Amino acid sequence: MGVEVRVEGLTKSFGAQPVWSDVSLTLPAGEISVLLGPSGTGKSVFLKTLVGLLRPDRGAIRIGDHDLTRLSERELYEVRKLFGVLFQDGALFGSMNIYDNVAFPLREHTRKPEREIRAIVGAKLDMVGLLGAERKLPGEISGGMRKRAGLARALVLDPEIVLFDEPDSGLDPVRTAYLNQLIIDLNQQIDATFLIVTHDINTARTVPDNIGLIYHGHLAMFGPREMLLSSTEPVVRQFLNAQRIGPIGMAEEKDADELKAEAEAGVEPPPLPPIPVQLQPSDGRPRRAERPPGRWCRDNRVTPPPGSFDGDLGRVR
Numbered sequence: 001m002g003v004e005v006r007v008e009g010l011t012k013s014f015g016a017q018p019v020w021s022d023v024s025l026t027l028p029a030g031e032i033s034v035l036l037g038p039s040g041t042g043k044s045v046f047l048k049t050l051v052g053l054l055r056p057d058r059g060a061i062r063i064g065d066h067d068l069t070r071l072s073e074r075e076l077y078e079v080r081k082l083f084g085v086l087f088q089d090g091a092l093f094g095s096m097n098i099y100d101n102v103a104f105p106l107r108e109h110t111r112k113p114e115r116e117i118r119a120i121v122g123a124k125l126d127m128v129g130l131l132g133a134e135r136k137l138p139g140e141i142s143g144g145m146r147k148r149a150g151l152a153r154a155l156v157l158d159p160e161i162v163l164f165d166e167p168d169s170g171l172d173p174v175r176t177a178y179l180n181q182l183i184i185d186l187n188q189q190i191d192a193t194f195l196i197v198t199h200d201i202n203t204a205r206t207v208p209d210n211i212g213l214i215y216h217g218h219l220a221m222f223g224p225r226e227m228l229l230s231s232t233e234p235v236v237r238q239f240l241n242a243q244r245i246g247p248i249g250m251a252e253e254k255d256a257d258e259l260k261a262e263a264e265a266g267v268e269p270p271p272l273p274p275i276p277v278q279l280q281p282s283d284g285r286p287r288r289a290e291r292p293p294g295r296w297c298r299d300n301r302v303t304p305p306p307g308s309f310d311g312d313l314g315r316v317r
C-alpha cells in the first residue's frame, strides 16, 4: 500500500536562477498523479528533489514522520528505498543484459540469495510483459521495451512510491496507449503512490486521479482530474486542451501586447471538450483509488462539459 507524500512550500533555484517556488501539494496514498508544465519549468527537477537527488532551498517533503529535506545522506539512502524511479530513457546499463539490469537494485541493496532474486526479477519482468527478453542487451531492444525494463527495475524493491519521468517520450501513440494501460494495471496490483511527469495531454486526461500544472515558476493548480479538466482558469484550460489561445506563448509567457491583441480581436478559447472516462484496469477489477466517473463534479456542484463521461473514451484493452 502506497504512502502519502506531502510537499510544503518547496522552493528550488540553481544559483541565481529560480526554478520554482513555494510548491505545496499532497500526493494521496495509492493514487496516480500527473505533473504537467511547459518545457523547462522544472518538472524533472521536482522529481529529483522528491527522491533526494537534489536539495531544495526551502520547504519540506513529508513522508510519515520524516521530512526528507532534513535527512542526512545515510538516512536518505534508507528512505530512498521507498521510491522506484523510471528515468526518461530507462537509464539502463548498456553493457548489462536486461536480467542483470533488473536484478541490480536487489544485488546492491539486499542480501537475497540468487535463487530469490531470480524469482523476483522473473515476476517483475512478467508484470511488464518482458519475459523472454532477459538475455538481450538494452541496445538490442526497442525504446518501448527499454522503458518497460526500466519500469521492472524500478519495481524490484517493492516501492511505496513510483516516479515516472516522461514514460511516453519517444513512443508512438499505440505504444503510449499500452504503457498507460500498464501503469493503470500496475497501480491496481501494487497499490503504490504514482507520480508521472508527462507532456502527453491524452495521458494526462485519461490516466491520473490528480493533475498538477507547473507554470512560470509556481504550481498553477493541483487537484482531482475532473477539477482541472473542468477548470476555466486560463493557464490550466490552455495547457490541458493544447490550445494557442491563452497566456502561454511560444517561449513562455505571452507579453501584455499579445494578450491585449487577442482580447481586442475578440479571440475566445474554444469550449471545453468532454471529460473522458478514466482508463480502467484491464481485468475489470477497480483500483483502490478509483472514483466513479463524474463523482468529483457532482460532489462539488460543477457541471462538466457536455458529453463528458459518455461512452468508453478512456478504455484501451
Ligand SMILES: Nc1ncnc2c1ncn2[C@@H]1O[C@H](COP(=O)(O)OP(=O)(O)OP(=O)(O)O)[C@@H](O)[C@H]1O
Residues within 6 Å of the ligand: 014, 019, 037, 038, 039, 040, 041, 042, 043, 044, 045, 046
Ligand atoms: N543540475 C542542474 N544545474 C543547473 N541547472 C539545472 C540543473 N538541472 C536542471 N537545471 C535547469 O532547471 C530548469 C528546469 O529543468 P527541467 O529539466 O526540470 O525542466 P522540465 O520541466 O523537466 O523540462 P522538459 O519538459 O523539457 O523535460 C532548466 O532551466 C534546466 O536548465
